[in-house]
Amino acid sequence: MSGLDHRLEPEGKIRRFEVINGAMGRRRWSADERARILEETFVPGAVVSAVARLHGLTPQQLFTWRRAARTQLEAEAPPGFVPAVVVAPEPMAAKEPRRRAPRRCVAAIELEASGVTVRIGDGTSPATIAAVIRALKVPS
Incomplete structure (x- = not known):
């Protein structure tokens, strides 16, 4: 056994x-x-x-x-919706002098989250806009 x-x-x-x-x-x-x-x-x-x-x-x-x-x-x-406010763009001054002034970005999209305002210019790629929104969603 x-x-x-x-x-x-x-x-x-x-x-x-x-x-x-x-x-x-x-x-x-x-x-x-x-x-x-x-x-x-x-x-x-x-x-x-x-x-x-x-x-x-x-x-x-x-x-x-x-x-x-x-x-x-x-x-x-x-x-969940975020309130959107549509504002007409500010009119540009008529014929500014020909000196090189800093370029001003007219914001096409303006995001406000947690006290931070982000302005995204016209012609920005969708990938960049998505990356900015993802960055704003990350809890600090």
Whole structure:
């Protein structure tokens, strides 16, 4: 006889398992139960896998619930609009003298965010405008 232990798990270790009998099939979670479980995952320092294990779920199922909740919140949220004010450009002075004055940019777009005003001139590339807007969105 071999001295190897052929058991899959060491003796003394207690495992938790759930027996589903009859025609019950999948477990059904009410919206309130799902919300309560999801709230536990958003507590600072919470580990989704541990919360899932606590409630007899797989982490994948809990992440799917989180994704569905986020999608629903985004769909219910009103779109965020920024008030736009259209102002006519200032008229240029008639025939200024022929000296080289610093070039003045007439702003085609003016953005105000967090107390910062950015003026984007006419003819600016869309990529540059997108980069400026992305830079303004970054929290400081």
